[in-house]
Amino acid sequence: xxxxxxxxxxxxxxxxxxxxxxxxxxxxxxxxxxxxxxxxxxxxxxxxxxxxxxxxxxxxxxxxxxxxxxxxxxxxxxxxxxxxxxxxxxxxxxxxxxxxxxxxxxxxxxxxxxxxxxxxxxxxxxxxxxxxxxxxxxxxxxxxxxxxxxxxxxxxxxxxxxxxxxxxxxxxxxxxxxxxxxxxxxxxxxxxxxxxxxxxxxxxxxxxxxxxxxxxxxxxxxxxxxxxxxxxxxxxxxxxxxxxxxxxxxxxxxxxxxxxxxxxxxxxxxxxxxxxxxxxxxxxxxxxxxxxxxxxxxxxxxxxxxxxxxxxxxxxxxxxxxxxxxxxxxxxxxxxxxxxxxxxxxxxxxxxxxxxxxxxxx
Numbered sequence: 001x002x003x004x005x006x007x008x009x010x011x012x013x014x015x016x017x018x019x020x021x022x023x024x025x026x027x028x029x030x031x032x033x034x035x036x037x038x039x040x041x042x043x044x045x046x047x048x049x050x051x052x053x054x055x056x057x058x059x060x061x062x063x064x065x066x067x068x069x070x071x072x073x074x075x076x077x078x079x080x081x082x083x084x085x086x087x088x089x090x091x092x093x094x095x096x097x098x099x100x101x102x103x104x105x106x107x108x109x110x111x112x113x114x115x116x117x118x119x120x121x122x123x124x125x126x127x128x129x130x131x132x133x134x135x136x137x138x139x140x141x142x143x144x145x146x147x148x149x150x151x152x153x154x155x156x157x158x159x160x161x162x163x164x165x166x167x168x169x170x171x172x173x174x175x176x177x178x179x180x181x182x183x184x185x186x187x188x189x190x191x192x193x194x195x196x197x198x199x200x201x202x203x204x205x206x207x208x209x210x211x212x213x214x215x216x217x218x219x220x221x222x223x224x225x226x227x228x229x230x231x232x233x234x235x236x237x238x239x240x241x242x243x244x245x246x247x248x249x250x251x252x253x254x255x256x257x258x259x260x261x262x263x264x265x266x267x268x269x270x271x272x273x274x275x276x277x278x279x280x281x282x283x284x285x286x287x288x289x290x291x292x293x294x295x296x297x298x299x300x301x302x303x304x305x306x307x308x309x310x311x312x313x314x315x316x317x318x319x320x321x322x323x324x325x326x327x328x329x330x331x332x333x334x335x336x337x338x339x340x341x342x343x344x345x346x347x348x349x350x351x352x353x354x355x356x357x358x359x360x361x362x
Contacts, residue, residue: 022072022215024177027167036183037135037211038121039070041087043181044215046070048119048126048133050142050155051229052190052207053331053346060201062194063096063315063331063348064151066144068126068133070119089117091128095149096331097196098312103330105317106146142192153192155207157185159263164239165255166267170212172243172253173219180214186229186237186259206231206346221246224353226275228295228308230334232345235261238304240268240297242275244353258302266302274298282313284326289355291316291328297336306336308349327352 124135277292315330
């Protein structure tokens, strides 16, 4: 879902109001893979979002996030220089040391040329500096090098891609084009290593990948969102998002997707599920935002009752530049019942707009 770039890239969108020059997300889009895992230059905004939960051989738990963003800032086919900036590439990297109680975060911004950042289907590659995803068939290799830690992971999807929404469209507001094309790989097996503070941890785990491309942004009365991706031990998955309005209500275009053990998906409308914060909150010392870090989830028609929480409250990403908003995104654990059977699992939670409303493109 997540319309993150509506606030991430506001300065560039104000300078370059290109919306009319790009396609909008409309019903009936014909998905094709592997093409749709890569670049869609005819849409203004696009991102690739990897999150996951890892466990080392000694029982040490980690969460990780690696995201790549492409935002058009100019459209001029006559420009041929390798240094010409028609697209801006941003990336975000985070590691949650759940046992050690530490959260590490880094960000970067690059233009594409010469080969500083980009997306290439012929090369099977998405990269920003020395952070990259390399595809070989269905298998992906994730490499991310930071001064404090390194991730070297092999990702093998265990289910086919899921297309969220209805008729190939994830609608975010009333009206034609106020939507995105939204794809996920909801259960990806991981092997690899985490290097942290001079110690190498051999890890296994489970990852989730979101890929979204669109041109329209959030509406003026939509101020933030709550989003969860959940992977349960009965081999089902769940994605839910609430878009919050200025008056405190939940937007009716909030939605979700349930994926069964065989990989079949069910679209969930706002009225199909209940997503409520529990009493526990964490107040950021940096932004003073109070984030709800425990959530209750109910989907009556699917027999789902869950509670989600985290062992590491301080998973807020605070931007060092005006390109990044402040938001909370981190690893969570879940427990509850599915069809009256006990179920547990892991996931990721994202919350935006808690320190101030998300600013939108005018």
